[in-house]
Amino acid sequence: MRKLKIVLMMMLSISGLWASGQAKKPTIMVVPSDNWCIKNGYTSTYDEMGTLKTLPDYKMALQNETDLLMTIGKINTLMADRGFPLVNLESALRNMEQESAEIAMLTSRSGGGIAESPIDVLQRTANADIIIQLTYVINNLGPQRSITFMLQGLDAYTNKQIAGAQGTGSPSFATETPVLLEEAVLSHIDDFNSRLQSHFDDLFANGREVACQVRVWDTSIIDLEEEFNFNGENLELGEIIEDWVSENTVNGRFSTTNYTENVIRFDQVRIPLYDERQRAMDTRRWIRDLRSMLGGAPFNQEVKIYTRGLGEIWLILGEK
């Protein structure tokens, strides 16, 4: 019996170690920059309440620009070689269209359709946690041609540039554009990856950087300036939430960038990569305890959690 207990404990500890090995992996996708799309005419314009908005048209760009497709393909291949496969933009766009068609067509036996709110439709976009924005320009100087190439790694939630590589290649008389582009990718990808690795190192050392917002439904009977007696102190609800964030971040690292009765925005929030049971942590798992706290006395509030990818979370007070 004692031996059995020891064996069971060993198995449990081994499985615990195995479970703690992996943090949530960010998704990365290469997209042409807005600058490139606009300069090359791949845009679509729509009227948003009287204001004309111009957006990049990735699908049109990929269908027409072989050089762009080749460059994205080359970057994807090199990243896959490094053991970090990327989300392919073209496939993501195609999958999104297919998914939309399937959702529209799918019905249950009783004739019911798939439930989808407007926000579900809005969120159904080709997205990734880290966007690699690609820009290139062919420079002509007399008969010589060169390429200016830029890669920017942007965190989709903190809007920070976390990696980058740029430069202009050597001028050449006879080299074709695809060759210049391939050479540019080969010249810059390793420097880019080196910076990306530095970002990952920082993430493992100081926690994942996310953004968090606390908002209030307009139907809610309380706002964030409502005072509560909590743990022997009279504090505003917003201050209590701020204290919770401070206690649940790595070394208490976060910034409160906005604080009103209706919204508090926390930026540069460093959440741990693993919870106390060594399970991989994400924003939803991280904020669940705050929801539980606000659901109990003295607050007794219903709270909705709304996630925006791996790195941004909203907590909306008042109802689900």
Added chain:
Amino acid sequence: MKKWTIIGIILMTFSIAVNGQSRSERRAAGYVIDNYEVSCMGTGMDGTQLIKVWGFGKKPEDAIHQARKNAVHAVIFKGILGGQPGCMQRPLVNKPGSEVQHADYFNNFFSNGGSYLRFVSQAGDGSVDRIKIDKRTYKVGVVVSVMHAQLRRELEAAGIIPKLGQGF
């Protein structure tokens, strides 16, 4: 006879004036492994870069060996900042003190005939720039191709640098 002695002394003085580098100056010119000249010559095939690098030695052959060693050392610890575009500006090993921390590995790696030779090969027609610095020292510049992608994999396997996204 006296005349020849005077001429000899004048010539010797002149020679000292030309090659009158002190030991420390010679070290600064590239005798030590950390102080060599290196410049980029362009991007090679997938995962390689062309580098012009200089080495010192008692014989030109020794200097070429030293130059090859320097080329691999530059890619690992320095990055290639000068010359044409197309080389890795950031070194493969970014962590400060890594060379000292893994001294055993690197001493073995950079030993004469060590495994660094697997990642460097002479590029072009094999021509070299040879400068005789003094009676016993040659400074030789060679263009070599360094397989930095393979080198990175080697260092990842040895646990010197992490794999991209390791831990996810």
